[in-house]
Amino acid sequence: MITQTEFTLRPFPRGIHLVTPEVLRALPALPQRGLLHLMIKHTSAALALNENADPDVRHDLRAIFDRLVPENAPYYLHTDEGPDDMPSHAKSVIVGSTLTLPVTDGRLNLGTWQGIYLCEFRDSGGPRRIVATLIGE
Numbered sequence: 074m075i076t077q078t079e080f081t082l083r084p085f086p087r088g089i090h091l092v093t094p095e096v097l098r099a100l101p102a103l104p105q106r107g108l109l110h111l112m113i114k115h116t117s118a119a120l121a122l123n124e125n126a127d128p129d130v131r132h133d134l135r136a137i138f139d140r141l142v143p144e145n146a147p148y149y150l151h152t153d154e155g156p157d158d159m160p161s162h163a164k165s166v167i168v169g170s171t172l173t174l175p176v177t178d179g180r181l182n183l184g185t186w187q188g189i190y191l192c193e194f195r196d197s198g199g200p201r202r203i204v205a206t207l208i209g210e
Contacts, residue, residue: 075208076101082201085193087157089121089131093189097181100205107176107209114202117161117195119168125188138164138194161194168192176209 080099082092096111103109113120124130142163144156151159172189175182191201 074104074107074210075206077204077206079202079204082191082203084197084199085191085201087135087193087196087198089123089134090191090193091125091131091188092191093125093181093183096189096203096205099203101207103176103179103181104207104209105176105179107207109172109174109176109181110206110208111172111174111189112204112206113170113191114204115170115198116165117158118198118201119165119170119192119194120172120203121168121190121192122172122174122183122187123190124186126186131190134192138167138192141167155196157194157196161198164192164194176207 078099078101082095100109111120123134142160144160146160149159151162174189193201
């Protein structure tokens with residue numbers, strides 16, 4: 074069985090946002106065993122799997138990314154869409170646009186403290202489109 078659906082996440086402010094519940098609500102029933110592949114259709118945001126218990130992790134990740142890829146660097150050429158645009162593209166390359174997650178017994182087989190994150194790197198990124206492909210039996 075292979076199914077594919079596309080859904081939209083509501084707009085989030087810049088930051089690292091736990092979206093596991095929103096993703097699960099947008100999906101059809103999960104197979105007993107298989108894989109869930111997620112792909113974000115944007116170049117200024119990313120998807121990640123990380124710690125879902127302590128909100129300080131989200132704060133720290135944002136601070137790390139903002140320090141790694143600062144705004145207004147003098148060597149940026151792509152600056153027409155504001156100071157957060159080029160850094161958001163670079164950050165999305167670092168984190169990535171896809172996640173592939175195992176499905177076991179009809180549920181995502183995540184670690185105890187793992188969750189799916191939208192990494193929103195723009196101040197006003199807007200709604201984000203996700204393509205979800207389920208492969209399983």
